[in-house]
Amino acid sequence: MITSLANPAVKRIRGLARRREREAAGLFFVEGIRLVAQAADLGAPIVEVVLAPDLLHSEFARGVADRLAAGGVPVLEVSGKVFAGLSAKEGPQGIGAVVRQQWMRLEDISLAGFLGWIALDAVADPGNLGTILRTSDAVGAGGVILLGHTTDPYDPTAVRASMGAIFAQRLVRSDAADLARWAKGQGATIVGTSDRATDDYRTVTYPEKLILLMGSERQGLTEGMPANLMVRIPMVGVSDSLNLAVATGVVLYEIFSRRHPPHIPS
């Protein structure tokens, strides 16, 4: 059992709190029973399990760790003190996992079988990004295409906000020009939202193949973003915009509702 924060394996995991080290290693660290169990259930590429036996009081979590170990995943046992040093939580549960990041290329993703994809330009808030992954998963969209300088979907705040969707949704990094080219090649429509659009999001026809493109928290969609169809969410209050994750959710559920009309009880 490792009892020192100076241990090289422990230092490597602690480094994953920083984006630069996450990206260099292509890894991220998740902690807590729920997240580790979800990662295991969803077949996420877990490269290492971290256990602190003095903290871990859940039979269920021990079972998850045992199954992963039986499947050949290395287990790092650490003291409670070391685990607390790895943890961003108060009252850490004593189980965590190092997971491989999974990025796809635009040319390798498919529009078939999904509600669509979500493209986010310059999203800055990891909580928003994680929340959008959660909603994207809930409506059956394929995943999120990140454009420009964005926050990291593997930031611990984004991972927590995704409530497990980080292990189920697909992630792509691209830019506006490549997205436009790819969408055109696929015969897909890029739907953007803006308070200056004339079409109400409730009145347009959403094509079968679509990418919902959302602008940044600060600026919304900027000039030059390649939307083919612009829609507006009506608002009657003091503000001319909604929170990014809420606006994304409202439009996604409208599209969901067209694809899956409700069963009206007779």
Add this chain to the structure above:
Amino acid sequence: MITSLANPAVKRIRGLARRREREAAGLFFVEGIRLVAQAADLGAPIVEVVLAPDLLHSEFARGVADRLAAGGVPVLEVSGKVFAGLSAKEGPQGIGAVVRQQWMRLEDISLAGFLGWIALDAVADPGNLGTILRTSDAVGAGGVILLGHTTDPYDPTAVRASMGAIFAQRLVRSDAADLARWAKGQGATIVGTSDRATDDYRTVTYPEKLILLMGSERQGLTEGMPANLMVRIPMVGVSDSLNLAVATGVVLYEIFSRRHPPHIPS
């Protein structure tokens, strides 16, 4: 000009970073040009303006401060260093305001003229609460009724997330029993959401007088919460819930859409 963080007036304002002192004083502190201008425009009860002339480079903001001063609001001039000590921001803009909290009693609020009200049970995340205020404002709801132990709507994170709606929306503190009694007296329906409800939120008839009751981030609606009509948001992914602010937004926009059907271009 005040140059010391030990100045009693400055210490009083710094104390407003803590919930207990905000509640004891019945005040909160907002900073930044946009928020102070919104507070002034929306007629919020500003009790003091705080200016740091060495930081404030905006003519517009100086005009806002001048108008407030002309209206009799005291202005506290502080050094840039002192303002930075009051500020939670990097690169503070040098303008802030101390604003009186406004709470209403359940018996003094009205259902007429609003889309409805939102009741939140045990909401824990100030970002969610502020985001819900923002959406509530956008759809024309009256405000938020806070039940049980909740986070503080005047927490700086909630204020920022509300994007000015904190100055336009109404706030009430109550509990489940009083809410049920009041709703009954008003002939209002309490609509709750749950993944175990049988009715799809898209298929029910929403009564004219309604309160949308949302559970906490962790637990959703618990037993004993007084909902008269339960609805379910369909989900097809790995999770059985949406982010609280997203779920609230999706249902609010459905209700909005019933009240304000879109104009379909002919």
